[in-house]
Amino acid sequence: xxxxxxxxxxxxxxxxxxxxxxxxxxxxxxxxxxxxxxxxxxxxxxxxxxxxxxxxxxxxxxxxxxxxxxxxxxxxxxxxxxxxxxxxxxxxxxxxxxxxxxxxxxxxxxxxxxxxxxxxxxxxxxxxxxxxxxxxxxxxxxxxxxxxxxxxxxxxxxxxxxxxxxxxxxxxxxxxxxxxxx
Amino acid sequence: xxxxxxxxxxxxxxxxxxxxxxxxxxxxxxxxxxxxxxxxxxxxxxxxxxxxxxxxxxxxxxxxxxxxxxxxxxxxxxxxxxxxxxxxxx
Numbered sequence: 001x002x003x004x005x006x007x008x009x010x011x012x013x014x015x016x017x018x019x020x021x022x023x024x025x026x027x028x029x030x031x032x033x034x035x036x037x038x039x040x041x042x043x044x045x046x047x048x049x050x051x052x053x054x055x056x057x058x059x060x061x062x063x064x065x066x067x068x069x070x071x072x073x074x075x076x077x078x079x080x081x082x083x084x085x086x087x088x089x090x091x092x093x094x095x096x097x098x099x100x101x102x103x104x105x106x107x108x109x110x111x112x113x114x115x116x117x118x119x120x121x122x123x124x125x126x127x128x129x130x131x132x133x134x135x136x137x138x139x140x141x142x143x144x145x146x147x148x149x150x151x152x153x154x155x156x157x158x159x160x161x162x163x164x165x166x167x168x169x170x171x172x173x174x175x176x177x178x179x180x181x182x
Numbered sequence: 183x184x185x186x187x188x189x190x191x192x193x194x195x196x197x198x199x200x201x202x203x204x205x206x207x208x209x210x211x212x213x214x215x216x217x218x219x220x221x222x223x224x225x226x227x228x229x230x231x232x233x234x235x236x237x238x239x240x241x242x243x244x245x246x247x248x249x250x251x252x253x254x255x256x257x258x259x260x261x262x263x264x265x266x267x268x269x270x271x272x
Contacts (some may be wrong), residue, residue, distance in 0.1 A: 012210055018191060038272060071231065072238075117245070121215070121245075128234065133230055133234070137200055137204060137234070144198075145241065152248065174257055176252065176253075176256070178258045179251065179252045180255060
């Protein structure tokens, strides 16, 4: 008979003014956070590579068109032409690709997930407003923000991740830069 | 302190915008939530723009705290290679 080797972690903390304690399976937590990272990573990597494959990418329909009249318009529409549009046309595909690679490899995981959430914030509000919120306030994009937030909060770069090696390196050792890792 | 602002203010606004106002709309709003074309009708108690703004504000608070913690917070402590540091460790 094989013994169950899965360890259980006890979470005990004070949260929002109350004592909280519960148990989680360390093995399942690691497993699930890895799957979350790989899934979200491929989501971004695919989105980025798709745009690079079909280069040139033109985001003007989004930043200049779809964003019009939305709550983010004041921040987004200045990027709808000229050099700022050129920047967006390059930054979005490269950014999505970098986020995807970062999450899949567990490389600068927390940074990658932060920018994933940042990017998703634009998709959430612009698509939501553009569609009149016809699919409700909780959409795939909002859940995407929550997934990236989960990766940031749980330090998902600790599981089968390059970040484990980076933590041993001098620039990341006992410095604020460690926060960039998972 | 930054963590508390993120938890109470950021989380509070997101939960208010998504859940609390959603529940109020269900309880106090008029009509069936889905029209004949399958789209949700927002017979909103709180205007949809304000609701979206509340959620946006909550997300911006979370993001701002994350940036602040990186820029001004102390270095994470007590972690060794192979262990994932907590995001709420100070």
